[in-house]
Amino acid sequence: MKLSLALYDALTSISVPNNKAKAVVDAWEDDVKDFASISDLERTESHLQGSITALRTDLTALIKEQGADLRTLVERQASQFQSSVSKLESNITVLRWQFWLLVLCFGFPILKSLYEVYGKVVTS
Known part of the structure; x- marks a missing residue:
């Protein structure tokens, strides 16, 4: 005025x-x-600073929560992965045993047959 x-x-x-x-x-x-007057601008600035602080707090809490959830998920997946690796290792052990049993089952009769053929060839 x-x-x-x-x-x-x-x-x-x-x-x-x-x-x-x-x-x-x-x-x-x-x-x-x-x-806007100076007091209007100061009030607006104060309000914005309060809002930013509240958002920062909410965001920090959300990040911590998501980080904890992610950590739990990764730990669970690591446990499942280790379990799967253990199962695969035991399956590989079984396959090795089966392979050597096949070698024994088929290898000795073949060797015996070859030895008999070789013996007949040598004696004739």
């Missing part, structure tokens, strides 16, 4: 008619009423 009065006084002191000076002051006041 002080500024409006000062503007009006300045205009009338340079011989602007009263009605025109009042119209200029009214137009200026109309434009200025939408401007």
